[in-house]
Amino acid sequence: MLLRPATRADLPAVLALLADEERVVDPASVTVTAAYERAFADIEADPRNEMLVLVDDSAGGPVVGCLQATYIPGLGKGGAERALIEAVRIRADRRGGGLGRELMSRAVARARARGCALVQLTSNKSRTDAHRFYASLGFARSHDGFKLTL
């Protein structure tokens, strides 16, 4: 498996993963709107954001997982960056085989190599399976996550 920043050519596959809740979405069926083009270009151009894709290089290179990492400068933690992880996905037909662990472990190693003092993420309170998964990776469920839709 290979973890690398997504390129524009991966955008349909990433959007398919983000739309995939229960079953595989065909990247060819995804409409890449101008707004998604802009958002992806913003991520790609920003040195503190990256959309990472997990690629099965033994099977022709399909994207089977993704996450977005944001590296946030701050005045806590002795002035070190923290990494925020969002949009963690493994393709529906590839779950349960350890790919999520591989994706997250590599993203954490990447944050550590960059000098981050902390990795943080939030997970919907209903997703108890995901909570066990993050706890098994060493994450502490120490906070409540609040969202306000504008």
Added chain:
Amino acid sequence: MLLRPATRADLPAVLALLADEERVVDPASVTVTAAYERAFADIEADPRNEMLVLVDDSAGGPVVGCLQATYIPGLGKGGAERALIEAVRIRADRRGGGLGRELMSRAVARARARGCALVQLTSNKSRTDAHRFYASLGFARSHDGFKLTL
């Protein structure tokens, strides 16, 4: 009250607020290390990060509150940015008078004006007073927040 991005001259006051858990810390007593200088310069130079300070312009301009906002591009929410808020502080001797509400309301308005689709934050599970405060501002406590110290 005035809300504005912090300048380098505000850095001792902001570090004093961040060190202030229960009682006021004198900005003159704060050591501004090279690491904090760098971190603040990183925030100030990044168009997707800002350290906002709440200033009492009727009382000689002291900084009485702060928060950091990070504007995150993403492929959810139709490609709109989301705002992450961290490091929310009101100076210990000015709490209980509505300044926290003013600080947060203005930061939310700022995110809305920028076109953000969502504002999000996390709060330690022990801080039930803060949870009531965020709920009263319309935030939904929908997620659990996970942290991994590196």
